[in-house]
Amino acid sequence: MSDYANAVLCEFGEDRLVAELTRGLPTNDTVRVGVGDDCAVIGKPADAMWTLLKTDAVVEDIHFRPGEDMKRVGWKALCRTLSDIAAMSGWPEHALVTIAAPPRMEVRQLRDFYIGLRKAGREFSTAIVGGETSRSPGPFFCSIALTGKVERTRCLLRSGGKVGDAIYVTGRLGGSYMSGRHLSFTPRLEHSRWLTEGFRLHSMMDISDGLASDLPRLAQASGCGFEVQMDEIPRAPWTKLPEALTDGEDFELLFTMDPAEGERLEPAWHKRFPSLPLTRIGTLVKRTRRTSNFALHGYDHFAQS
Numbered sequence: 001m002s003d004y005a006n007a008v009l010c011e012f013g014e015d016r017l018v019a020e021l022t023r024g025l026p027t028n029d030t031v032r033v034g035v036g037d038d039c040a041v042i043g044k045p046a047d048a049m050w051t052l053l054k055t056d057a058v059v060e061d062i063h064f065r066p067g068e069d070m071k072r073v074g075w076k077a078l079c080r081t082l083s084d085i086a087a088m089s090g091w092p093e094h095a096l097v098t099i100a101a102p103p104r105m106e107v108r109q110l111r112d113f114y115i116g117l118r119k120a121g122r123e124f125s126t127a128i129v130g131g132e133t134s135r136s137p138g139p140f141f142c143s144i145a146l147t148g149k150v151e152r153t154r155c156l157l158r159s160g161g162k163v164g165d166a167i168y169v170t171g172r173l174g175g176s177y178m179s180g181r182h183l184s185f186t187p188r189l190e191h192s193r194w195l196t197e198g199f200r201l202h203s204m205m206d207i208s209d210g211l212a213s214d215l216p217r218l219a220q221a222s223g224c225g226f227e228v229q230m231d232e233i234p235r236a237p238w239t240k241l242p243e244a245l246t247d248g249e250d251f252e253l254l255f256t257m258d259p260a261e262g263e264r265l266e267p268a269w270h271k272r273f274p275s276l277p278l279t280r281i282g283t284l285v286k287r288t289r290r291t292s293n294f295a296l297h298g299y300d301h302f303a304q305s
Contacts (some may be wrong), residue, residue: 060139074116090150161222175211
């Protein structure tokens with residue numbers, strides 16, 4: 001880090017910062033996947049079941065506006081982590097909740113926040129087993145650490161994509177924050193489990209920072225480039241293409257598979273989930289500079305403003 005003694009975060013950007021901070025972290029022989037995927041994966045290579053570990057945060061004025069219904073914020077706080085478990089095709093088990101709140105925050109607001117947490121926990125069979133409380137000078141924030149499980153044979157990573165794979169997304173993208181959908185979304189746990197039960201996927205992640213950021217991450221992890229048919233990208237109502245690419249907070253699934261397997265999947269999906277679109281948007285290709293990025297970029301916590 002000495003080479004960057006005078007650098008500031010907005011000169012790095014989020015991906016570069018994470019790469020710098022996590023270089024050389026200690027590991028052991030139980031770590032199947034560490035930093036760089038939706039969850040860490042823990043277990044012995046031959047274990048039938050692997051453990052998933054995930055932590056995520058919601059911060060006032062970043063992930064939700066001041067004055068929002070705190071029940072909905074509590075729902076989002078847990079469901080953000082559940083979405084990452086879904087991205088690995090796992091299921092959740094136990095959550096720890098850490099909150100830091102200003103002393104003048106109303107107790108009623110925190111009670112409402114926990115109502116939302118409990119609702120999400122019951123809905124998605126997640127036990128909330130403890131955590132920590134702390135004072136904050138402001139704003140309010142919550143961090144959730146979540147454990148899950150996945151069968152070794154069904155665990156999906158970002159790095160499994162292959163040249164020639166069809167690229168799919170679920171749902172419609174864009175406008176989530178402005179519409180308030182980011183506070184009421186459904187993590188795609190049921191959908192990802194159904195996918196890996198009957199079909200062979202090569203790679204998967206969830207879309208949280210926008211397709212324009214997350215698809216390049218998946219492609220890079222897989223050693224591929226990508227080509228996308230822009231007019232095929234499914235957009236939320238009243239949303240234009242740039243918003244569909246960059247808004248983020250969609251929490252939909254992004255995955256790749258052999259095109260022939262995709263042709264078998266599509267009619268089965270539409271029969272099983274008739275109200276949730278599934279759209280093929282492009283193809284993984286051999287990586288070149290031209291096939292590795294969009295002209296636009298999704299959300300970055302530390303991008304230059």
